[in-house]
Structures are given as C-alpha cells and as structure tokens.
Amino acid sequence: MARRLALVALLAACALPCASSAPAAAGNSLERLIGTRLVVGVDGPTATPALLRRIRSGRVGGVILMGRNVRSAPQVRALTGSLRAAAAEARRPILIVTDQEGGAVRRFRWAPPAASADEMGRLGEAALRRRGRDTARALERLGLDVDLAPVADVPTVEGSFISRQRRGFSTIPMRVAKSVTAFSAGLLDGGIAPALKHFPGLGLATKTTDRVAVAIDADEAALEPGLVPYRRAIAAGVVPLVMVSNASYAAYGARPAAWSPGVLRLLRGLGFRGATITDALEALATTQRMSLAESAIRAARTGVDLLLFVGSERSTERVFDALVAEARAGRLPRAALERSAARIGELTATYAG
Template structure:
C-alpha cells in the first residue's frame, strides 16, 4: 500500500469515535487509517482536563502518523446544540443572542466561546448557523438560527465568524445553501428545498453571499435536494452544480468546503459511505465528515485510496483540497501548521458572567396581564407549574448531562406544585392521572417544542380558556407561542438550557425584567 496516498486520503476526512479516552476505535483511525482530522461529541467530553488531554493525544498522533496538523472540530453552537454539556454548557444559542441585541453581542459571545474552545485544544467550531428560519415547522433549525430576516442574520454571521477567529477558532458557516425552510430533518431523511432560484437568491443565499464577501474561511454544505440550483438528482453535499458551479464559480468562494456528516440518513439511506465520499470529493468538497462508525470510516478511506489508484478521481483533485486546507490553516490559525496545536488550558469562570447577562437579556415578554407581579411569584400561594417535556429529538450527538436543565425551575420553587407531562403522550398521561387544581390560583406552563404535539397544545389551550390565570413560558421554538395568545402571561426563553432556566428563575423571582426582542415573526 502506498502510504503517501493513504495519508492524502486520510486528510480528506473528519472522523469521530466513542469514549472519553483513545480506545481501539481512535487508535485504529489514527494509526491504521491515518485519519487527518477529528470531531468530538458530548460522548467524548467529561471535563476540562480530560478533553484537553484527549485533544493533545489526537494532535500528537495525527502529526506522528499522518504528518500534518489536524483540524479538531466540535459543534458548539451554544444553546440547544452544545457538546460542552452539563456545567460546561454555558453559552446562549443564536436566536437567544439575536433576541438579546445586535451583531456586536453575538460577536462578543463567539469570542468568549472561542477562547474557551481554544483552551481545550479545539481549532474549529462548526458554527455559526446561517439558515434563515422562515418555516415554523422546521424540526431541526428553529432557535439555532439568528432569525428570519436575511440582512440581520447576515450581520450576525459576519460578527460571529470574526469573534471565533479573534479567539483562535476557525468558524464554519452552515448549512449551505440553507436549511431554514424545510419541514424535514436531514439526520433522518433527505429534505427538499422546493423554491425557485430567485427566492433562494433573495433569502437563503444572502447570509452566505455576505459571509463570502467578508472573507469567512469555511462553509458546510447540507444534505438537501435543491432542484432550482441543479438538474442533477443529487443532494447539495454531493452535487458539483452546487459546490463547484454555484459556490465556487458563481459566488467566488475559495475557502474550505465541508460536507455535513455522511452517516446522516439524508445520505446513508441512499448511498454507501464510500460512494458518498467519492461523489462529494469529485463535486469539490475539501473535507468529508464520517462522525461515528469505524467501519464507515474504513469505507471512506478505501474509496478514496482506490479511487486515486484507479484514476477514478485524480490525485491532483486531492492535492487541490490539501493545499487549500494548508492555506486556510496558515492564514487563519497562524503557527498551527508548522508548530502544531497549543493547548493553554482554561482558567476562566463558568458560567461566564457576560453569558449569564446575555441569557437574561434574551428573555422576551410578549404579554403580562396581571400574572407576574414585579415582586415575582416566589411567595405566591397556590402556584403550580406544568412542564411539558420534549421527547428526545436527535440533533447529531447532542446529549444533556446531569438531568433536564428545566429541573432547576422546580428546585427554585420548592413550595410550588411541579408536574412533568410528556408532550408526545399528553392525552394518555392526563387520562391516567388527571390534573389536580384544587387550591391552585395560578398555573405556569413550560413548553419545549410542544407545538409539534396537537394533544398537548389542545390541553394547554383548554387551561387558558378556563377560570384560572395561566402563564406560558416557551422554552424552545418560539413559534408555538402563537398557539397560546390567550394566555395571561407569555414569555419566550428560546432554549431549554441551564442558562435559560436560571434566567427564567430570576425573572419569576422578580430579580430581573424581560427585555428581549423576538427575531422571528410569530404572532
């Protein structure tokens, strides 16, 4: 086997593995497959010291075996997509930041996030999200977006990207050409973006156009069918019309182009991993993600190696991407290509006081008709909280450590009655155990993507139309507030995270006021 060719194949892939320490999977990928780049998930992260040691190992092994400095990547968007979980998850997401203020706020948050990630040994963050969330039924973007106004989203994308770079982290703008107006999740299927080209040009593509003009270094391409942009029946991530034709030639982008993970069902239901890697690279991708399975990573390496040997794909095409990787790293992460990744360690405070303040500023009050007094509800008798729990929804490997963050609301009000109801089984649960309202004088409902579940929505509406004062705190997708316009109190929290829960508690105790402005149209 030609080891130099194997190294080149390995440098075209970004791979993940299980475990908090380098086990058999990681060792095989680094030492036998000669993988060039890495992605870590919540499954790989316990605390600062552990993840820093893991990243040191990855950097050392990659330089030793492949002869190059790796991109060590993470999905740390903040908010609902945070691989730094538990006590490490202390960064608001995009929509919460947009609710808190302008692009200077999101840029500052990105700088703080980047400094934290850099201290742990990461050099790439798969953020920010440039999707225009114009579809209220979008199951996968929602509060990960900065909003539904293309110009405002563009300014946040530019500011956030610059903030990451200032903190020593390469940003990756995603999900090209725009995942915001889909009603399907590309983790589970292959969504269709059905709009004509002029609609895409005037909405979906605007943040990417402006980001390219601002010289952002990397873009991730989504698994989407976009007929208006290509007559080829291939997802954008494998499509030369979209990658080379639109993104490279028409839009003039010469930075890194990455695919979303090729193990997502938007690809894996239709293509073998090796086939998908070859199609993506032929189409112009510089890096392909295979985030989970060693067997699929082996297929990816073999497909590239065999493709180069057989002439199915030219070695010059691979060299073009490898040169671009080197150029982007040398330009944006100075010193890393020659000297390797430095890991200074983290000495800051978590949660960061600025992030706490931004989370509080994001809370958006839509209505308060004699429900929440300025003194708060802490000493109010007869106060009951119903929490409609969101079923697990798959977003990559986003897991929560240490229980549900909204449990913090229950702990903050030990004298109130607190009941959890699963949103997807609300009717069954309430039939099994009817709601007891004896002695209740105010009812606060916490929702979390509850709008996707008609039975839960109907029950909440019944309470709103009943005799009790009812408040609703929407703690994830803001669009569901439209179902509850008749409530006496209506609040947007944007995310079911520790920071958002603590901000909600502060509001309910009368310690702060809600000053945010919703960045999407909902009522």
C-alpha cells in the first residue's frame, strides 16, 4: 500500500517532467549515469561474483529474471536478496524485473496469473484488478519490483502473432484499454510497477519481433486503435513504465521504435512522463544485423531510458564500455543522460526494494 500511495503522488507530481532526482544525477560520473540505464540478464540461478561486482560499482541499474534463473521460490528469494545486498553496498537501489504476463509467458510457474491475457480479457474490471493484485503480491514476496506486463497490443489483423500466442486481451481497443488499466492498477495495489508494452503497438504484426525485422507500413489512422489502451491507462495514472517496440513504423519515420524520436515524441504527446524501456536489444541487434553495442547506442541516443538485455552477463560488459566511450566522446550528451537518470531515479525510489 505504501508503494501504491507513493506512486499516486509521483504520477501527480509528474504532470510536468520530473526533476526531483536531477540534482543527484548531476553529481554522478558518466559511468554511473550509463550504468543506471542497463537492465541485464543473469546467467543462472545464482548471481556470479562478476555481476555482483558490477552492481556494487554502479554499472548496472537493473536485472531481469528469466526462466533460466528460476528453480524454486526459496532459490529466487536468495537470488534477489544477493542482488539487493550488492546494491546496498553501492548505496544505489536496483530494479529487479521479470515477465509475468500470464498463460505461456510466466517465469514463475507457481505464481499467478495462470490464465492467458485472452482468457483474462473476458473478466470484468474488478476481477482483473484482483488478478493483478494477486500477481503483484506473489512477485513482491519473491523480491521483484517490475512486471513487464500487461500487453497493451490490440490485434486487429488476421494472423496477428499476439493473437496466436494468446497474449492480447481482446481485438476491441476499448476492451483492451479497460483490461490493461485494471490489471495495471492491481499490480500497483500490490506494490509492483507495471510496464505497458509494446508501444506504439504490435497489433498489426503477423510475426514476432523476437525473430524477424518487423516493418509496419500502416498510416497513423490505422495505428490509432493501438494507442487507445495507452491513452486510457496514462489518463488513469497507472503507467510508471512503458516498453517500446522493436518493430519499425513507416508513419513515425520507419526506424525501429527504440531508435525513433518520432515514436518517443508520440508517447510524450499522450501525456506520459515516466520512464521508458526497450524490448530485448539482442533481438533488435540480430534482426537489424548489427552488434549489440550499436543497437544499445542507437536506443540511448534516441532517449529510451532503460536498455534491456536478456542474454549473457559477459555480453553486456562490452556494451557498458561502448556506451561510456560514446558519452566521453560527447555523442551521448550529459544533459540527456541526467534526464534519463532522473526518470529512472523516480521509478527506483518508488519501487526498488
């Protein structure tokens, strides 16, 4: 409940761009400003000494737990506890993140929601809020802070991969909007930050961006139904974090959304003032045929706040070095780094730990 009250106050305060963390950010080294943006994977069920050292030195801002990191509830609590302890030594909170959408996309098989999004979309708003609250309570007991859910995509094309994977609440924009808002409110009730995804929408995609480069050629009018869930949830004050899609959108400049200033302007134009996070940058690097470091640099230059990596710990060490080099060369301006650090700081102050 304390987290929920804190978030309500935060979102109200952020009707204008948040700046309360800027003075602290201004005193940070470039290494810390870069480190706070990296959300990295863990190689196994325990944190390696190398990862714990990176956390202690402020070179990691978050960790994502995937299936390879999960054996049992006690094991997960031990893992998150070790991550928290390392962050405490750095005197810098860390975000611990997972994907717990429901149905097939569920890292903790014993935790709710067991139902998929298309099943939950048939429920009323009160019931969906309870599902979100139950999910949050289970995640918080495990030591988590952020759920990369709910999926806000509106599958409006035949063959939609979101529909095939049963990850969409409905094909009706307003029904998706109500479902997303209710589930997000439930997560907040239980002290977990939701992350709506995949902005500005994957409802027109027939293939997953995890495996191929997806280009959506629709005009703005055709993309508008996919924005309805974001408009409603942002207006309701239940959106502390938004995940940006790996697809490309001709209507907003034809670049992958994580590299598109037009997509970020669109999101801010909806009134969103919270933090943003990429989808998995390994997938973007692979499908766009470039290095992982280059995909991260492009997202950072565009202004996406948190850079998400789900692969090996070692691969992200090299990315960190590349981002620091860009910052030292002035290609990642310090003022932009500080703005991202301020938004991330608000998120971690409300949720981490």
